[in-house]
Amino acid sequence: MKILSFEAISNKKDPLTPFLRSRLAVVDETHDVDEALDLVKFYEYDVILLRLSEQRMGELDLVRNLRQTRVRAPLVAITRNMTEAARLRVLQTGADDLIVDALSHEEIFMKVQNLVRRSHGFQDNALRIGAVEINMNAKKIYANGKPVTLTKKEYQIVEILALRKGAVLSKEVILDHLYGGLDEPNPKIIDVFICKIRKKLQSLGVDDFIETNWGRGYMVIDHQPDARREKARHPLPAPQPLRAIA
Template sequence: MRVLLVEDDTSAMRGISLMLRRSAMVVDTADTGEEAGELLRHYDYDVVVLDLMLPDMSGYDVVRQMRANRNETPVLILSGLSRTQARVDGLSAGADDFLCKPFDADELVARLQAIVRRARGFSQPTLSVGALTLDLSSHEVRVGTNPVPLTGKEYAILELLTLRKGTVLTKEVFLNHLYGGLDEPEVKIIDVFICKLRKKLAQAGARDLIGTVWGRGYLLKDPASPLRLSPRAAEAPMMGAAA
């Protein structure tokens, strides 16, 4: 899960980033509304964690600009303002949830997971596609009753594919999701991860779950629905040969 944290207090930013990374989330940070808007224009996030008191604009304005630009990324406002009107204003501006500071780390993580699940069409605590289930909290993966042992990177790829089932994702998207733009390896490493992931899923009884769209990328196929490529399939062309 990739999170954009918008917070101008350096100490709070470090602390919240650490909490989220301990839950295996990839975290990008911004300390102004302008910087947040720039990152949202260039990268695809699963959720935004947003402070209200920013140096250049209010968090309310950040949400309003997102929605005006048709950016539907879920937003959780994290603020020291505890009065009811602040929560009403935040939700009315287009935010999906509001959590007051100070807060419990486990509650923050649980709320983020719930927001992302709902935004992606999953109502249950686990993600399910056919016989495949992923537990966002424990990172356990099963096919039916068969456990699927995955490395951290393999799990992150499968989680991203599952959250965006039916959407073609390029190798660049996977690289950015796994490494956040830092010390990224060669793009062909994604082929290696996908190959190993397919083998493990097949051994557990889920064959042909990850599809290849040649020249574009990979997607998770939903056995219950006919394959319809999302508009994201037209994103940047895929580099290199797919596995």
């Protein structure tokens, strides 16, 4: 999960960003409105977090500008001690959700993650694609009901591809989601990660989860709908009535 976090006033002691990163999220931080608008032009985020306060409601212009750029990522405002009138202003401006007075960083993370999952078309608590299930809360993956032992980077790759099911992601895009532009290795490392993931899934009977789009990158496709359509086109013959034995 890739997050853009905006707060007008820098707070280096704020533990929310380190907590999000501990939950395998890649977080880009900015305290500048123009930089935030530039970042969404060049990078695809799963969610944009806006740290707002009732004393700085002028920052709502960023919400309006983000909506004008037609950014697809959900906009989530996080605030404390905000009156109902101010909360309504935030929502009317275009925020998708508003988290007020959250008791813990875990609560914020869970609410954000659930919104991200639904925004990508997954209504259940887990991402289910074919025989693979990705539990985003536990950060675990199952193939045919059996746990798959993955490294943190391998898990992140599977989650990224699953959230963007049906879309081809280049190696450069995957690298950005893994490292956030910091100390990125050679893009060929993604080929190595994908090879290891495939071998682990194949050992559990799944060999069609990640597909290669030559020259472009990798993608995940749910083959189950195809199987259901094929079954509908070629239904099993109706059972014959039993004949009485003379």
